Amino acid sequence: MEHLDEGWDRALAIVAHPDDMEYGAAAAVARWTAQGKQVAYVIATSGEAGIDGMDPATAARVRRREQVTAAAAVGVEHVTFLGLPDGVVEYSVALRRLLAEQIRRHRPDVVLTTTHHLTFGDRQLNQADHRHVALATYDAVKDAGNRWIHPDLTHAGLEPHAGVRSVLVFGSGSPTHAVDVTDHLDAGVASLRAHATYLAGLGREFDPEAFLSSMTSEPGRAVGRPHAVAFEQLSAVGV
Numbered sequence: 456m457e458h459l460d461e462g463w464d465r466a467l468a469i470v471a472h473p474d475d476m477e478y479g480a481a482a483a484v485a486r487w488t489a490q491g492k493q494v495a496y497v498i499a500t501s502g503e504a505g506i507d508g509m510d511p512a513t514a515a516r517v518r519r520r521e522q523v524t525a526a527a528a529v530g531v532e533h534v535t536f537l538g539l540p541d542g543v544v545e546y547s548v549a550l551r552r553l554l555a556e557q558i559r560r561h562r563p564d565v566v567l568t569t570t571h572h573l574t575f576g577d578r579q580l581n582q583a584d585h586r587h588v589a590l591a592t593y594d595a596v597k598d599a600g601n602r603w604i605h606p607d608l609t610h611a612g613l614e615p616h617a618g619v620r621s622v623l624v625f626g627s628g629s630p631t632h633a634v635d636v637t638d639h640l641d642a643g644v645a646s647l648r649a650h651a652t653y654l655a656g657l658g659r660e661f662d663p664e665a666f667l668s669s670m671t672s673e674p675g676r677a678v679g680r681p682h683a684v685a686f687e688q689l690s691a692v693g694v
């Protein structure tokens with residue numbers, strides 16, 4: 456792995472659930488916002504199916520609130536919830552259109568998302584919403600730059616945005632780049648702790664600090680730093 460090029464200004468993270476950013480990527484976001492970069496989040500669902508002992512309507516409110524707090528802990532002010540149904544998000548042209556709309560609104564240089572692969576490279580099954588949102592994100596990056604795809608967006612005044620240079624995928628079993636988060640791990644831990652109700656609802660012991668410290672140590676070793684977050688960088692330049 457090599458150090459990620461940070462010669463860009465605006466990032467948009469597109470993920471399925473409240474908490475997806477906080478299992479690692481948020482520590483890198485903390486570094487970037489500290490550098491003065493603009494980072495915004497788009498969360499496809501409200502995570503309402505995520506707490507076994509809580510009815511979905513209540514869980515949606517709680518999890519949106521916890522996500523906004525988590526984002527603020529790493530310097531992110533703009534969080535958009537698309538309100539899609541948690542657990543049963545489908546890959547579709549309609550989802551591509553929704554995400555292309557967000558990309559045209561935010562006009563990022565880089566887009567972040569989770570891996571679309573069946574596993575995280577460790578035989579642990581990935582979840583369907585993650586896979587579908589990731590695939591639609593890749594396609595929406597392309598759609599956003601073409602005025603003839605989803606033409607209603609253009610008619611509504613959202614001009615094409617072909618400025619996304621790369622997609623940074625976290626949770627990938629084939630990471631290519633690392634971001635040194637040694638000085639930002641605390642912010643990352645705070646962002647994960649912000650999902651307090653969700654974590655309490657897991658019904659098992661979970662230590663955010665130990666978890667994030669552990670998951671960032673191996674990428675850190677790869678680039679000679681105590682802690683780093685690994686990404687697979689996909690180029691979005693060209694057709």
Ligand SMILES: [Zn+2]
Nearest residue numbers: 471472475585
């Ligand atoms: Zn998730």
